[in-house]
Amino acid sequence: MTEQTLVLVKPDGVRRNLIGEVIARIERKGYVVTDLRYVSATRELLTEHYEEHVGKPFFEPLVEFMMSGPTVAVRVEGNGVVEGFRSLAGATNPTTAAPGTIRGDLGRDWGKAVIENIVHGSDSTLSADRELGIWFK
Ligand code: DAT
Ligand code: MG
Secondary structure, three states: OOOEEEEEEOHHHHHOOOHHHHHHHHHHHOOEEEEEEEEOOOHHHHHHHOHHHOOOOOHHHHHHHHOOOOEEEEEEEOOOHHHHHHHHHOOOOOOOOOOOOHHHHHOOOOOOOOOOOOEEEOOOHHHHHHHHHHHOO
């Protein structure tokens, strides 16, 4: 099977009408969207998705932010897509994310307790399979 990753257009990206922009960048790169869902995430789903961050100071603000509106979950396929999409997304902090990346071009610091950075991308093939199972149950 081809490599797969989970991309999320987070609530800030959906509110700012950036669903198409994010998907366009994925498609222009040559990756293939093979499934897509509009999801109102629950605390339960988010606790599973962000299990590595449970207990950190930004965890509660992160969950609140991710429940503040709908998220678009996207299954994306292609060789090297896990690393490739992380590269398209850019660094976690949009202030320093490189121009040319999604977070670098479209994100900024809004002075909130949690970093709002438009997209999520799985950080390994193991995470990708785990996270796809959560969002495409
Ligand atoms: P990434 O989304 O780049 O994989 P992560 O997994 O470390 O980053 O964190 C998940 C999300 O939590 C991230 O996209 C934004 C937010 N976040 C991370 N570190 C943070 C911090 N120190 N303060 C506030 N929000 C943070
Ligand atoms: Mg992460």
